[in-house]
Structures are given as C-alpha cells and as structure tokens.
Amino acid sequence: MVITNWAGNVTFSARQLHRPASVAELRELVAGADKLRILGSGHSFNHIADTTGYLVSLADLPPVISLDEVHGTVTVSPGLRYGEVVPQLHAAGYALHNLGSLPHISIAGACATGTHGSGVGNGTLASAVVALDLVTADGELRTIGRDDELFPAAVVGLGALGVVTSLTLALRPAFDVAQCVYDDLPYSAALDGFDAIMTSGYSVSLFTDWAGPRFNQVWVKQLAPAPAPPRRWHGATLADAPRHPVPGMSAEHCTEQMGAPGPWHARLPHFRLEFTPSSGEELQSEYFVPRDQAVSGLAALDGLRDRIAPVLQISEVRTIAADDLWLSPSYRRDTVAFHFTWVKDTEAVLPVLAEIEAALAPFDARPHWGKLFTMAPEVVAARYTRLSDFAALARHLDPNATFHNPFLSHHLPS
Structure with a gap:
C-alpha cells in the first residue's frame, strides 16, 4: 500500500500502517516497535512524519470531547480534527482562543508542529494546551501538566518524545x-x-x-x-x-x-x-x-x-x-x-x-x-534556542531512538 501526505509530494517509507483502536493497543504497539512515527492529517510538506518502521494513525482511537466546566477546559482525543470538535464547544457556550486557516488538521499534529492561527494577542494553537497524556518509548503512559518540567518541551514535541493520546485545552466563552x-x-x-x-x-x-x-x-x-x-x-x-x-x-x-x-x-x-x-x-x-x-x-x-x-x-x-x-x-x-x-x-x-x-x-x-x-541544522539550532535541550530530553526519554527518523536525526543536535 502506497501512503502519501495530503499534497502527494511525500511518499512514506513505512513497512506497515497501524490504526490502534485503544490506548492499551497503542501502548503495546509502541513498546514492541523498533521505529515508529505518528501520522496526523497528513498536512505536513516534509518528511517529519516518515519512518522505515511502523506508521501509526490515531484516527481509530475512541473519539473523546470531554468538557470540564469547573476548570474551563476540554480534553480531546488526538486524532480528532479541529472542525470535528469546535461546533460542539460552541454549542456548549465555549471557544478556543484561536484556529488555523484549515479546520481539516488534526489537533495533536497541529500542536506538535507549532501550527498557528493569527492575531497580535493570540498564541499558537499549542498555547491552548494545559495538559497532555504521552505514551513514551517503553509503553508507559504519562500525564504532563503545566506544572511538570517536561511541559514546555512536550507540547510542541515533533513526535520525538512519545505518542500523545489526549490533549487538554483551555477554553474561553464563545464569541x-x-x-x-x-x-x-x-x-x-x-x-x-x-x-x-x-x-x-x-x-x-x-x-x-x-x-x-x-x-x-x-x-x-x-x-x-x-x-x-x-x-x-x-x-x-x-x-x-x-x-x-x-x-x-x-x-x-x-x-x-x-x-x-x-x-x-x-x-x-x-x-x-x-x-x-x-x-x-x-x-x-x-x-x-x-x-x-x-x-x-x-x-x-x-x-x-x-x-x-x-x-x-x-x-x-x-x-x-x-x-x-x-x-x-x-x-x-x-x-x-x-x-x-x-x-x-x-x-x-x-x-x-x-x-x-x-x-x-x-x-x-x-x-x-x-x-x-x-x-542547515546548525542554523535551525541557533534560531530555536532550546533545541539542544530538547534533543537531550529526547535521548533521555527515548534512548533507543524509537521515535527518531532521518528528519529528526538531521535537525536535532547530537
């Protein structure tokens, strides 16, 4: 089976595509993989999602849209697209602070790559994240909130630290x-x-x-x-x-x-x-x-x-x-x-x-x-001033480089 990105300019090298139906199935898959990357909605234009191992779609995980009106947040499953979530938020009287130009993109993929909307007072889509659940390379499931030292690295994580299984987003009143x-x-x-x-x-x-x-x-x-x-x-x-x-x-x-x-x-x-x-x-x-x-x-x-x-x-x-x-x-x-x-x-x-x-x-x-x-990688590292710190954290959490691929190996400092 030939798998390409949305634009068709990237053909993935994966030996197999997996679509786990539960977080438990996903954890088992991750723990047993030598190489694994997550495929979102395919709206990336480079090889960031490519792998020679398992390519994993999260679209078949149970869809979750769970409002917490006490804390003003919503927890969503990662494979959902923004366009599938936002009408339900609006119907309940809530909104996200910003949206990208395309409602077709997956929430987890957009946050992981630093995708954004627009507005001088509006941060990236990832800036709405207040917590996430992450399956690390050993299959462990970790919850990372804003008070966790991993949080500022994990939200825009490029899929290099693990597999995000849920995201909790801050809400504001609908407008x-x-x-x-x-x-x-x-x-x-x-x-x-x-x-x-x-x-x-x-x-x-x-x-x-x-x-x-x-x-x-x-x-x-x-x-x-x-x-x-x-x-x-x-x-x-x-x-x-x-x-x-x-x-x-x-x-x-x-x-x-x-x-x-x-x-x-x-x-x-x-x-x-x-x-x-x-x-x-x-x-x-x-x-x-x-x-x-x-x-x-x-x-x-x-x-x-x-x-x-x-x-x-x-x-x-x-x-x-x-x-x-x-x-x-x-x-x-x-x-x-x-x-x-x-x-x-x-x-x-x-x-x-x-x-x-x-x-x-x-x-x-x-x-x-x-x-x-x-x-060049050294130029990217100079512009993203925490990239060396991020690379060190990736090596710590994923010592066997399960989530690495040529794109990450090229751009993350060794």
Whole structure:
C-alpha cells in the first residue's frame, strides 16, 4: 500500500500502517516497535512524519470531547480534527482562543508542529494546551501538566518524545466574529501602517502574489458586533463580493465574509470544513521573524519578487503572540509569519527557499517544522534556542531512538 501526505509530494517509507483502536493497543504497539512515527492529517510538506518502521494513525482511537466546566477546559482525543470538535464547544457556550486557516488538521499534529492561527494577542494553537497524556518509548503512559518540567518541551514535541493520546485545552466563552476583505492594499501603505493594520482586528491576514507593489487582499476578522467597515481603508477598497485568497479559486470554499457576524469557529478559519480548500497541488513554506522586524523582513522579501512570483500561488502574512514552548516558532518573542503556498514543483521551489532564508537571516527567521525549508541544522539550532535541550530530553526519554527518523536525526543536535 502506497501512503502519501495530503499534497502527494511525500511518499512514506513505512513497512506497515497501524490504526490502534485503544490506548492499551497503542501502548503495546509502541513498546514492541523498533521505529515508529505518528501520522496526523497528513498536512505536513516534509518528511517529519516518515519512518522505515511502523506508521501509526490515531484516527481509530475512541473519539473523546470531554468538557470540564469547573476548570474551563476540554480534553480531546488526538486524532480528532479541529472542525470535528469546535461546533460542539460552541454549542456548549465555549471557544478556543484561536484556529488555523484549515479546520481539516488534526489537533495533536497541529500542536506538535507549532501550527498557528493569527492575531497580535493570540498564541499558537499549542498555547491552548494545559495538559497532555504521552505514551513514551517503553509503553508507559504519562500525564504532563503545566506544572511538570517536561511541559514546555512536550507540547510542541515533533513526535520525538512519545505518542500523545489526549490533549487538554483551555477554553474561553464563545464569541462571534465579523469578517470582511479588502482588495489591493498598496505595498507602501502596508509598510507605513503595518502595526495599525495588524491590530485592527482579532485576526488579520495580508495576502500577496508578490507580482506587484500591493497586497491583493486583507482579511480582517473583528469581534462582533463590529462597526460597519469603511469602503476605503489604508488605500485598499472593501471587497464587493466574497473572495478566495488564491487567484482563480472559488470563494464557495471560504468562510463567510461581507461583515456578516457569526460563530468564532465559522469565521476564524479561512476555509470551510465541508470543502477541500484545494486539490493538494501545492507546496508550502513558512518563516517566523520577530514582529518588531516585520517591516524590515517584508522589505527583504520585496527584493526577491522576481524570484518568488513565478513559482508562487499566494503568500500570507500573519502575527502570533509569544509563548514559552521550547520549539514554538513564537518562543519568547511576538512574531510575524511569512507563509508561502507554492506551485507543486519541488525542483523549482527549493532554490527560491534558499534565497528567502538568506534574505531573512538577519532577522533570525525560524522555519515551520511541518513545511519545506533548506536551512542547515546548525542554523535551525541557533534560531530555536532550546533545541539542544530538547534533543537531550529526547535521548533521555527515548534512548533507543524509537521515535527518531532521518528528519529528526538531521535537525536535532547530537
């Protein structure tokens, strides 16, 4: 059986795919494995989930969505996707602080790779975690809460410390959001008013194809009730119909716009769960720099327009609040994320990544763990300042390197 990731650019090397139906079955499987990796929803674009041993899907574990109204948390099973959980939270009057652009991704996989949503006051999706259950290499089941010294390493754990069997997430009261889109924000206006623009909503995204001196679209998600959006704003024009961020794609796949208020879970993602947002004919990369250097970072990318645009579908700029999770891209710094959705041509894209990484080097850009990058391991280790500590912990918890694969062996300091 051939197993690929969602985009189809990675074919897994596993000798067998397992789908345990219980935590007990999973523990037995882990304890007896020489090599094992967990497969989430497959939305990573590199070999982070690959293995020559057992590839394990957690999708068949019993689905759990357990509310604790006393502590304001929810405990969920790891194989669930965000889109399967959030409507039930909303129906009970609760919300998560943030969501990614895709509700299709698994909760455990998103947290393990430092995946994020957007908003100057909103941390990564992993920053909502208050506890997790972890099966270590010997099959032991451990509960790790915020008071555990392992916690800041284990939440964004890259699957290197063990297998997460449940996550407990902090909740807030449910809220409504109104989403509007602006067209054609001049590039100069975006740089001059960057902070004002990015703080104008609960979550704000800038989209550009880097083909001209503009941002094609600005998506502004404001807490409802929100004032009527002005027709002209920072030189951009309010969209007269719903938009899709990728040119030529149907807006039917996107969450509701035009300022209509609606539940948080139906506005914070860009895309609707009931539609596949694209055909998978794409590659993705993302780099994170300190938010106070966002304008300088954008200016550096501007010098690469002629290299970026020919192999790009769309680029997105977002902000994320700082956290204390060791391998989070926002570890101890408020962050701006430069995201790139490329054409599906690895040979053409990789040289451009190297140029982007060189241009962003003065800003200590950190790569997204689940997306394509070409940085040398020593550079990644310098940017993720706790990576050596994390690697030492991984060796302690997994002395036989059961959870290691070539990706981790390449990037974790020895």
